[in-house]
Amino acid sequence: MSALSGIVVLELSRVLAGPWCGMQLADLGADVIKLEPFEGDDTRGLGPPFKDGLSAYFACCNRNKRSLAIDLRAPAARPLVEALVREADVLIENYRTGAAEALGVGYAELSAINPRLIYCSISGYGRTGPGATRPGYDYVVQAEAGLMAITGDIDGEPHKVGVAVADLATGQNATIAILAALQHRHVSGRGQRIDISLFDTQLSWLANVGSNVLFTGEDAPRFGNTHPSIVPYQAFHGSDGEFVLAVASEKLWVQTCEALDREDWLREPRYLNNAARVKNREALCEEMDRVFSGETCAHWLQLFDAAGVPAAPINSVKQALEHPVAAARGLLVELGGVPLIGSPLNLDATPVAYRRPPPQLGEHSDDIARACGQNPGALRADGAIR
16 A cells, blocks of 8 residues: 555646646546647657657656546536546646636636546646736746756856756745645645745755855855855865755864864864854864865765765765665666656655656557546547547
8 A cells, every 4th residue: 555545636737846746646646638739748859868769858757657648628528627627636737727627627717527626736836916827937947946056066157956956846836835725635635726836945955055045135146056144064175076064053064073083173262153153254264275285085074974975976876876875765766767766755554656657648548548438449539538
């Protein structure tokens, strides 16, 4: 028994945020039916790389789902849609505002068919407010919601993060909201509408940096690989490259100084506590870099590991995927010959399950139609499914 066994999810979403949410629910045991237009989810064509016609992009967020290729505009598709909605617990959509209603799959229309339906809308700027009709993509929102301004070299240009964090975080927020709505429905018997946006998510993910601005009224500078409120917490140079060091408490500062045989830093008023070290970060970090330049990164990583101080090499993506922790934690999986990164959710009583590889477009159209009492041959002849 999986945590979400018996829960049926209709996923009318594409690209990353909505599919990421759908995959998390599917990993937890929900039956996720991905309703795709005849041309498929956009990410099916986003490559290379491809493996046997499957794009790596699509594969990363669509395992454990069934694919129904359907034309929602076709009149013959309507009975199938309504049959699916009557049996569904959750619907995820990320159309532009107003498009779901134009297709006959808006919240008002579908909740009238199934009042227990939990209807999750994902958009760039929310379904209300001045951005409601704007399209929203991760890159644009990283720029507009403040993330790019604090990412990149201190004296360089703003940078986006190397992965679509606004999309992924929005997908996670949608998952959290859906699970909360399922619990509310368990108590009340009623479904509800959920409105999750990339902008809201990214703004909230400014976290301590956003809080600093609210406290001071001053804009946030870019700190590169350093931290605005913790020192030392950054990349340093060994004799053969760079490594990162994270001294996030006074206890760790003591351990760091002892490991480096620099107890004099513990007596230095400029470095007495974190607030003092932040004020004098340039002097301290220059001293530390001089020390670190005398030995290899491996030397310092071994020393800090023995001292219990968090430090790490700066791995490539390939090195990270080949990391022994990734293997030990079961984070590399293969489904139907498709290599994937596994779920980070570990539940001992209801573990995630990997049941299906990312589906081919319309792979399950016939099975889904039959389960709804519809004739797939007739639907196909009428242009409703493919």
